[in-house]
Amino acid sequence: MTTKTKSAGLWEERARLVSSGSAAYTALVLDRGLGAKVWDVDGKEYLDFAGGIGALNVGHCHPKVVAALREQAGKLLHTSFHVAAYENYLEVCRELIAVAPWKGPKKAILFNSGSEAIENAVKFAKAHTKRKAVISFDNAFHGRTLLCLALDGKYKPLRQGLGPVPPEIYHARYPYAYRPPHGLKAEDLTEYCLSELEKFFLVDCAAEDVAAIVVEPVQGEGGFIVPTPGFLKGLRAVCDKYGIVLIIDEVQTGFGRTGEMFAVEHDGVEPDLLVVAKSLCGGMPLSGVVGRTEIMDSVATGAIGGTYGGNPMSCAAALAVFGIFREQGLVAAARGIGEKVKLRFDGFRDKYAFVGDSRGLGAMRAIELVSDKKTKAPLAPARVKEILHACEDRGLIAIKAGVHDNVIRTLMPLTLSDADLNRGLDILDESLAAFKL
């Protein structure tokens, strides 16, 4: 007789107690984590290449984050920034303003989640421009609140049956070099997408009615799509031409992941509003918007914020994260990790008939799986899951992305050792090798 594991029992409880609306990338029930490793409630060890969906660039339970939280817990848990200011909120704003990649007067504000920060960035843009329309992109992901659903460039399962969503939100085309439209060449995509945008202003919504363009500098949930060269610069020029606010969503790309503190720095593009979350805070909930002062001060006092935004515990953790980035050189570490992963992923593309593409920026890398390299037909999600489960059985947590759910992405902590990186990549290789089309 086989005895049920504690994980299996708790997983049944999960099904009984928790709404089925919550995604389940793995069947794991975790007990603890340290660095790039986690242990489930049955004591099995896993390497974590999901990193809390990109929230753990400093790794699980970084000792400095834990120490900062312990100290803060004895001092002040909560007051609400609306009621009274506190120093570590101001220090996080000071740090964010210092790392935001452009010159000129800036201000910041803190929230709890990426979605909440995106919602508020759009509010700032609308108040500043006194315009109503917003442009986002196909394959985009900005969150699961109603406004974010409207921005998301994936209908199922995000938006289906949950509308109506806020109006006056339009989707433009993001340059997806592996799947260019109308048989275009990748090198023509930047010009095509930017000219489509100009056409959009004639056909769907005049540029002078557009408050903001919201864009991920590398699409995350959409499948780690790196835009073709010049696209982000082109968007900057469009925004300058028409007085549109450029909102850069660095929720997943931010905090070193791509080998720069922020992904826009690769292109030298300056945002008007920069949205941050996830790895800002080492596993605690915190997000923020940093932006040009005249935009950040355009909203009526009291219109923005919430009870918990910029909670003192999260701020204490974020300040520890800023210190860790400086002391451990994590931005440079992302470059080193990225080079190693790229080499292996390019090898997977050459070796396996079902690995159609290897792409990414810095340590934000992915492979896209197909059932046929010529037609690029996406590998069915159930088959992708087989590979991910095989990884899990061998002790690696890896997660999917992509509008077709056929992309495997890496969001490992940037603190992981070479040995762990190689072991994780070996496990993925073994799991791919064991897969039969």
Ligand SMILES: Cc1ncc(COP(=O)(O)O)c(C=O)c1O
């Ligand atoms: C680029 C991007 N923006 C926004 C969000 C939403 O963040 P949150 O889940 O914290 O609301 C995510 C989450 O994955 C994201 O990847």
